[in-house]
Each structure stands twice: as C-alpha cells, then as structure tokens.
Amino acid sequence: MSAENAVVTTAREGRVLVVTINNPPVNALSQAVRQGLADAVAQAQGDGEIKAVLLVGSGKAFIAGADIREFGKPAMPPSLPDVLMQLESSDKLVIAAIHGPALGGGLEVALSCHYRLAVSGAKLGLPEVQLGLLPGAGGTQRTPRLIGVKAALDLMLSGRHAGAEEALAMGLVDQVAPAGTDARSAGLAYANQLLDDKAPVRRTREAAALADKAAAQAELDAAKAESAKKNRGLFSPGKIIECVQGALDLPFDEGMKNERKLFVQCLESPQRAGLIHAFFAERETAKIPEAKAAAPRALNTIGVVGGGTMGAGITVAALDAGFPVVMVERDDESIARGRANVEKVYDGLIAKGRMTAEKKAAIMARYSGSTDYAALAQVDLVIEAVFEEMGVKKAVFAELDKVCKGGAVIATNTSYLDIDAIAASISRPQDVIGLHFFSPANIMKLLEIVVPAKVSADVVATAFELAKRMKKIPVRAGVCDGFIGNRILAVYREAANYLMEDGASPYQIDEAVREFGYPMGPFQVADLAGGDIGWATRKRKAATRDPKARYVQIADRIAEKGWFGQKTQRGYYLYPQGARIGQQDPEVLAIVDAERQRAGVTPRSFTNEEIMRRYMAAMVNEGANVVREGIALRPLDVDVTFLYGYGFPRFRGGPMKWADMVGLDKILADIREFAKEDALFWKPSPLLVELVEKGENFESLNKAV
Incomplete structure (x- = not known):
C-alpha cells in the first residue's frame, strides 16, 4: 500500500487493486492525483497477482474535474491525456465506480476505464463549455465513439449533468447501483463478477457508435445548424463540433492531436478570460463583511405579501427551496388569483413532463393563502411584493410591524424605492432589508440584497442564507435610486x-x-x-x-x-x-x-x-x-x-x-x-x-x- 497521506492510495483486495482518490473537497485532478493514477496503473501492470484495477473517489465525489488552483499556471506533467492513454491501454481490466460528481476531467477518467458502474444520484457531465473550453483529455473523441454524436454533443454543448439512470440509458455507464450503496463495495463486486465472467478489456477508443458514418454526419450537421443559432458569437461550441467532426473523420490518435490543438485555441481565446472571471466572480459575491460579523437568524417559514406575477414567482422560489409559505392578499378574489399564479408554474412543468401531479400536490401542501395579516404572526421572514409606490409599501409595512413576531426579517422587493425611508416608517428598522428579485422570480438567478443603514448584520446574513437555499446568486447592494442594476x-x-x-x-x-x-x-x-x-x-x-x-x-x-x-x-x-x-x-x-x-x-x-x-x-x-x-x-x-x-x-x-x-x-x-x-x-x-x-x-x- 502506498503512503496513507498520499492523494491516491492503493489497496489489494484479492485479485483487484483498489485505487482511491482522496483529494478533498472534490477529488480534483491536481498534478499529484494525475501522478498517483499513473503510478497505480504501473503498479498493477507489474504485479501478476492483480487482474483488475478499480478506481473510486473518497468523500462525496468520484472526481469533479480539473483543479481550479492550477488554472492559468504552466502545465505540470504528467498530462491528463497521457495518464488516460496509459489507463485505457492497460491489459488488465480497469473499472470506475462512480458516486457523486464525475465532471469534466473526472468523466474523462471514467471514459478511459474499460467498464463503468454508477451509484444512483451520481452526476456525470462535461461542463468545459461553461469556461470557454472543450473536454481536452479525450472527451471529444471517446464520448461520441461510445454514445454517438447526438448524445455526446448534447452533453458537451450544454454542459449539463446527466444522472446515473440517464447515463445508463445512453450507454455512458454499464451498471447502476441503488442510491446509498457504497461505491467501493459495489465496484469490487462488479470487478469480481467481470473477472469471473472472463469479460474482455474494452477500450472506449475502439467503441463503435460512429460506425454508421452517414447517420453520424447527419446528426453532426443538425447540431452544427442548431448551435449556430443558439451559441451565436461563442467560440468554444464551434471548436467542440470541430473536435467531434475529427472523431468521425480521423483515426483516434489524430483526433486526439486535433483536440489538443483546438483546446489550446480555446485557452487562448479572449472569451475564456471573460468566462473564467464570471465563474469565480459568482462565487465571490457571497463574501460580505456581515457574514463574517454574524450568523443568520432561524429561517424555517416564509411569508409573501402580494400574489401578482412577482409575489407568485417569489412564492414558487421559496416553495422550491423547501419552505412552507404563507401568502397574504387583500381579498378572497386576489388570494384565489395568487394561488392560481403559483399553480400555473407547476402545471406548466407537468405539461412538459418535468413534474408529476403528486410532486405538485406535495409542494402545494406547504402553501397557504390568507386575507388576514395575522396569518404572518409566526413566519421567520416576510417579503412584501406589492405595487411599486411608497405609500402602498409603507401601509403594508405598518401592518407587518403590528403582526410579525420579534426578530422576524421584514423584506421589501422594491426595484427603486428608498428602503431607508421604508425602514424608518416602522418601529424595528434593524429588521428591514431589500430583496430585489428579478422577474420571473422563480427562474432568474440574481437576487440583489439591498442593505439599509440601520439593518442588523444578522439580517443581512439571513438574506444571503435565503439566497443560498433558493439557489440564487446574491449581490450585496447599497441604497440609492435603482441600487446597482x-x-x-x-x-x-x-x-x-x-x-x-x-x-x-x-x-x-x-x-x-x-x-x-x-x-x-x-x-x-x-x-x-x-x-x-x-x-x-x-x-x-x-x-x-x-x-x-x-x-x-x-x-x-x-x-x-x-x-x-x-x-x-x-x-x-x-x-x-x-x-x-x-x-x-x-x-x-x-x-x-x-x-x-x-x-x-x-x-x-x-x-x-x-x-x-x-x-x-x-x-x-x-x-x-x-x-x-x-x-x-x-x-x-x-x-x-x-x-x-x-x-x-x-x-x-x-x-x-x-x-x-x-x-x-x-x-x-x-x-x-x-x-x-x-x-x-x-x-x-x-x-x-x-x-x-x-x-x-x-x-x-x-x-x-
């Protein structure tokens, strides 16, 4: 066994060498991980007792991609494409047991293994396009050979994640283990079964999904036309398509050289600088002085005043985040309309096959509507989403001041109005904050969190916690006409x-x-x-x-x-x-x-x-x-x-x-x-x-x- 503190450890389990990647938090493919994988393959090759190699990730991930700490620095050997060629060329069976994320280079590692098992709940994807790149360690060459042009381009051009069951259906993995299964145990059982069955070494680069050249070319042409419309002005989607054309036209080794050349072009594209900046910037906005100064308040129930387009959108965002929501409107007709506005969103998802009626019923069970402000007496946070007029907003706040419990966060969804003036109109300005949602509030990612002069730091921290639970991108803004945007x-x-x-x-x-x-x-x-x-x-x-x-x-x-x-x-x-x-x-x-x-x-x-x-x-x-x-x-x-x-x-x-x-x-x-x-x-x-x-x-x- 190699040193226990190493990021890649090996352990003999009978005929199988178990190779564990342990590079927290997400087992990113740092130089040490790449070297560890190369060493593990060499160890297996040199040991006659070992008949198979099993790759597993420790913690919550298989491998979630490249090491972002290495971005922009000179490449350190061994390169990932070289390590993966070594892995794939092994004459002993190589099996990946995937749990959690297998993304980018992580999925490319799995693709260079001979067999793949995924635990239900795993997420597989090639999201490089979102950073202005393309999968650069054989992803553009192995994926289409394994699952065909259409499915491969869908993954690479969207950057989306596929679940284990979808990955099985498209041929990306060979077996799915039930959720909660230990990946190492399931992988070992699978490896031993493959050995008992005398399963052959099966190299992805030799897979035959591109055998029907004419059909593959037709799919590629269709994707090219679609991408030209959808990704207008973007650099890397076109390069991904060029790589897949290479997978179709060139022998594997030539296709790999073509991929490397186009990968370098993406690296040097000015778009990459913009996309990398966006990637890091959206992770930085949650770093605010108030979060260092205070912990969030308890946040279990939400109130929303107003059931129009904005109020309904905010309600859906809160329901989707798992909160019980109380909506208050001025009369029975308005509350019925507010509920209908909320249901319309879920009915639209049902119509598209993206939600079941049972799931909708379970979500709506957490919703209640009322015409009485007293229904908000116990909520932890209430968001006012009524007409954009100072007198109307102040009237709502006067009611909330009367009924809300001590320590409840009282938020306004104004786009322009002076939140200091709204806060000053009630007896607890320290509890008042701006939460400027963008329409439609259940879809738009941005949440401007507007910080008035008298607000407590823990209220600001609570607003950022709400954003996190709603999967919004929060931006802290000061009070002025229109805030930042x-x-x-x-x-x-x-x-x-x-x-x-x-x-x-x-x-x-x-x-x-x-x-x-x-x-x-x-x-x-x-x-x-x-x-x-x-x-x-x-x-x-x-x-x-x-x-x-x-x-x-x-x-x-x-x-x-x-x-x-x-x-x-x-x-x-x-x-x-x-x-x-x-x-x-x-x-x-x-x-x-x-x-x-x-x-x-x-x-x-x-x-x-x-x-x-x-x-x-x-x-x-x-x-x-x-x-x-x-x-x-x-x-x-x-x-x-x-x-x-x-x-x-x-x-x-x-x-x-x-x-x-x-x-x-x-x-x-x-x-x-x-x-x-x-x-x-x-x-x-x-x-x-x-x-x-x-x-x-x-x-x-x-x-x-």
Whole structure:
C-alpha cells in the first residue's frame, strides 16, 4: 500500500487493486492525483497477482474535474491525456465506480476505464463549455465513439449533468447501483463478477457508435445548424463540433492531436478570460463583511405579501427551496388569483413532463393563502411584493410591524424605492432589508440584497442564507435610486435614447446590442417589461430632474398613445396577434422623426460599433460611480448583477471585466470625446480617472472585502 497521506492510495483486495482518490473537497485532478493514477496503473501492470484495477473517489465525489488552483499556471506533467492513454491501454481490466460528481476531467477518467458502474444520484457531465473550453483529455473523441454524436454533443454543448439512470440509458455507464450503496463495495463486486465472467478489456477508443458514418454526419450537421443559432458569437461550441467532426473523420490518435490543438485555441481565446472571471466572480459575491460579523437568524417559514406575477414567482422560489409559505392578499378574489399564479408554474412543468401531479400536490401542501395579516404572526421572514409606490409599501409595512413576531426579517422587493425611508416608517428598522428579485422570480438567478443603514448584520446574513437555499446568486447592494442594476440601466438606457434622437433607429440600436451578445436590445426589453412602468418612473422623477439635462421625449410620445409593448400588441415594435417577436413599426419611426425635428436635431448615421462604444461607455462609467460610492462592494458585484439580471453576455465577463479587457484608458478617452457634445451626461467617473492615472484596472479592486 502506498503512503496513507498520499492523494491516491492503493489497496489489494484479492485479485483487484483498489485505487482511491482522496483529494478533498472534490477529488480534483491536481498534478499529484494525475501522478498517483499513473503510478497505480504501473503498479498493477507489474504485479501478476492483480487482474483488475478499480478506481473510486473518497468523500462525496468520484472526481469533479480539473483543479481550479492550477488554472492559468504552466502545465505540470504528467498530462491528463497521457495518464488516460496509459489507463485505457492497460491489459488488465480497469473499472470506475462512480458516486457523486464525475465532471469534466473526472468523466474523462471514467471514459478511459474499460467498464463503468454508477451509484444512483451520481452526476456525470462535461461542463468545459461553461469556461470557454472543450473536454481536452479525450472527451471529444471517446464520448461520441461510445454514445454517438447526438448524445455526446448534447452533453458537451450544454454542459449539463446527466444522472446515473440517464447515463445508463445512453450507454455512458454499464451498471447502476441503488442510491446509498457504497461505491467501493459495489465496484469490487462488479470487478469480481467481470473477472469471473472472463469479460474482455474494452477500450472506449475502439467503441463503435460512429460506425454508421452517414447517420453520424447527419446528426453532426443538425447540431452544427442548431448551435449556430443558439451559441451565436461563442467560440468554444464551434471548436467542440470541430473536435467531434475529427472523431468521425480521423483515426483516434489524430483526433486526439486535433483536440489538443483546438483546446489550446480555446485557452487562448479572449472569451475564456471573460468566462473564467464570471465563474469565480459568482462565487465571490457571497463574501460580505456581515457574514463574517454574524450568523443568520432561524429561517424555517416564509411569508409573501402580494400574489401578482412577482409575489407568485417569489412564492414558487421559496416553495422550491423547501419552505412552507404563507401568502397574504387583500381579498378572497386576489388570494384565489395568487394561488392560481403559483399553480400555473407547476402545471406548466407537468405539461412538459418535468413534474408529476403528486410532486405538485406535495409542494402545494406547504402553501397557504390568507386575507388576514395575522396569518404572518409566526413566519421567520416576510417579503412584501406589492405595487411599486411608497405609500402602498409603507401601509403594508405598518401592518407587518403590528403582526410579525420579534426578530422576524421584514423584506421589501422594491426595484427603486428608498428602503431607508421604508425602514424608518416602522418601529424595528434593524429588521428591514431589500430583496430585489428579478422577474420571473422563480427562474432568474440574481437576487440583489439591498442593505439599509440601520439593518442588523444578522439580517443581512439571513438574506444571503435565503439566497443560498433558493439557489440564487446574491449581490450585496447599497441604497440609492435603482441600487446597482437599475441605476446603471437608467444611464445606458439614456445613452440609447440619445443615440435614437441623434439618428440611429431603435431597431439598429437593438441589433447592435444583440450583435454584442445580449439576447435582446434595450427597446425590445422595454416592450417586454411594459412601457407604462418606465413612464411611471419618469413621471415620478420629473420634479427632481436637472432642467439642464437633455431629456428625450420619444418614449413618452409612445406611452401617451397607450402603446406599452407586448401586453398592448405594440410599443417600439408591433406584436400582431400577441406575437413574441416584434416587427418594425413605421409609425414609431415617424414619431422619432417628429421628435428629432421638435428638438432641433439633425440626424446622423452611426455604425453598430459606434453605438456600442457609447452604450458600453455609459454602462462602465456609471458602474465605476456605483463602486466608488460603495453601492457595490467591488467591480465584480457589478459584473455578476449584469450577467444574471440583465442578459450581459457571459463570455465578456461583465461590464467591468469587459472594460479591463478593452483598456480603461480607451474608455476614458471615449467618454472625454463624447463630453464635447454633452458635458453634463458624459462626466467621467472620478474612480475611472484615478485608475487610469495610476495605471490600474477594476480587477485590482476585487480583492477589497
């Protein structure tokens, strides 16, 4: 047996050498693990008594992938592809017994074994695409040979995890052991059975799922067309498809060389930097000062006030996280509608075959509705999700102040309003926090946790605990109009309005923003959200607007006609018969023309690139102000807000990471250039100026918590 403190240990069990990977927490494939695997194979080869090798992971995982601590560092031998060739080439049976995650390089290890057993509950996947990479240790070559082009590309292009039973059905594993089975014992039994049956060595590289070349090519062509639509602008999906084409066209060794070449191209792609940043940033946002200072309060039951779209979405998110939920509405009709809104989500899942009626019934058993605030007397946390108007919110808070037990967390789901003012209106401001969910709240990952001045640290910690249990990505925000996301949105939306009045059509602006990688442009988003919402906000802010600031009235003209977007079948676009995709509207262009004339603007043309320079400069500049004022703790919090709440293209890492990659000096030069036209709007953020003068970037501020 090798040294007990080693990350890979070996033990003789009769004819089987059991090789255990013990590299907590997830048995990542560090250099020591790779060396340990190579040594174990050599040990088995040199011992005539050993007839089979069994690979198992200790703890909760088989192998959950590469060691992220090695990212960006020079590669240390032995390389994983070399170790796996050694494993696969063994003339003794090699068996993987998989429990928990077998992801990325972990699944590639399993694929190079001759037989695979998975314990029910295991998760198998090749998620490299999410980091801008492709499976680089033979995953693109062995997977299609084993399970065919379609299933292999589905795993690699989505990055999703397949359960043990699905893996068995697709041929990724050979046997499934019941949940809770010890992987080592099940693996040993399987290894001995294979030896008794005189099972042959079966190398995945020789598997025959690509034997029908014409059928495989047809599947590949279909996936190529689908991916071109779905992964527009992304680099690594195309390279994964090229690798699989190589698996089809080339001998295995040539296919491996092709995979390595394309893997290196992915490593060097600028998209990789953005995706890696996004990967780490979303794990950093939960690191907040309050979590160090206090533990969360008890969190077992949730109340929700309001059963509209947002209230129902929050209720579903809480039910899905396992909480009992009490919903309060103003009358019986509203509470019936609130319940129906919740059930509609689950009925949709049942219709798609993603949930059973029994599962829905079990979830709804934790839901109760009431028209009496007293029903909230015992909840640990209550979220108000009523109309976005200060008087309405304060009235709800007055009721909650009366009925909620001492120590209950009282949260508001406002998008803009002053939470300090809401907190000050009741007797326990220390218990009040903002929980800004994004619609639909049961699907959107972002949760802006807005921290008012008087709140207790343990309330903030409780909000982050709620986010974790709801599987949300939390971002800590300070109190200001719009917090992080909507405050920055207001500024770049204004930049889009100026571009429209200056000569770009709303349709060209949307096209430029989509080309950049967003799923939708700002005018499409306005139509989706509802033009009446923005109109109400503009009227609310009219009294405090700087009279010297430029104000574009095009949106007001459209709203005055009652064209509020998709819900009224027209806004900036036409939506005939409730269509989801809008058509361009000549009447809107006529309104734009008339407004240009009224404002005395001579229209000029812009390229898509010029549109994006202004759009992004406005976003980054206001992002810098938000960081400078402490509304966001770090630039990465701005990035995560935009990645998860506003459709910012993930491969660009977020607006602040994008700015670092472009160069802050270039962005500052643009802002100064644009300021010649409008010095009030294009005022460089003092933080941006300071960073450029010091030769630093936003990344340098990400360590500061």
